[in-house]
Amino acid sequence: xxxxxxxxxxxxxxxxxxxxxxxxxxxxxxxxxxxxxxxxxxxxxxxxxxxxxxxxxxxxxxxxxxxxxxxxxxxxxxxxxxxxxxxxxxxxxxxxxxxxxxxxxxxxxxxxxxxxxxxxxxxxxxxxxxxxxxxxxxxxxxxxxxxxxxxxxxxxxxxxxxxxxxxxxxxxxxxxxxxxxxxxxxxxxxxxxxxxxxxxxxxx
Numbered sequence: 622x623x624x625x626x627x628x629x630x631x632x633x634x635x636x637x638x639x640x641x642x643x644x645x646x647x648x649x650x651x652x653x654x655x656x657x658x659x660x661x662x663x664x665x666x667x668x669x670x671x672x673x674x675x676x677x678x679x680x681x682x683x684x685x686x687x688x689x690x691x692x693x694x695x696x697x698x699x700x701x702x703x704x705x706x707x708x709x710x711x712x713x714x715x716x717x718x719x720x721x722x723x724x725x726x727x728x729x730x731x732x733x734x735x736x737x738x739x740x741x742x743x744x745x746x747x748x749x750x751x752x753x754x755x756x757x758x759x760x761x762x763x764x765x766x767x768x769x770x771x772x773x774x775x776x777x778x779x780x781x782x783x784x785x786x787x788x789x790x791x792x793x794x795x796x797x798x799x800x801x802x803x804x805x806x807x808x809x810x811x812x813x814x815x816x817x818x819x820x821x822x823x824x825x
């Protein structure tokens with residue numbers, strides 16, 4: 622399969638490039654990570670933190686999921702809507718972390734909020750699409766989404782270095798985005814049934 626350059630591939634390249642810049646450039650990278658207590662002083666971090674990762678494992682898993690779900694969703698809904706969902710989910714994810722962080726001075730990085738937004742959108746648009754959770758357990762997207770919500774909610778009360786609030790924020794933004802796109806699709810399908818011409822698909 623030939624991968625043409627689109628938003629998913631562009632985000633992938635940007636995240637990998639930034640990760641290596643984090644290693645190679647001796648600058649204060651915390652200026653670009655999202656720290657709840659400093660969010661209003663550093664509003665750019667709502668976006669820049671999405672392209673940074675804590676370590677190679679963090680980067681690998683995020684990029685694996687991004688390619689697995691992102692390419693499919695972008696092909697279905699189109700480039701513009703996909704980019705909007707990606708960025709809004711990432712920003713809402715940061716707000717979710719801001720509201721749930723155990724300490725307002727602990728910085729967060731990663732594309733997880735944006736990626737959970739992609740998964741949430743897919744769960745609404747393609748609820749019966751089969752996915753492999755953890756690479757071993759096949760289940761429909763709607764069931765996987767319920768599992769993600771439950772596990773991330775429980776994670777809010779467990780100590781650790783995972784920004785569960787960011788995951789939940791991105792996921793619910795994805796649910797809202799998917800619901801809006803489904804509503805638009807059904808609206809245009811109804812218009813076609815009553816004789817109004819037009820091309821109706823997820824890109825409407």
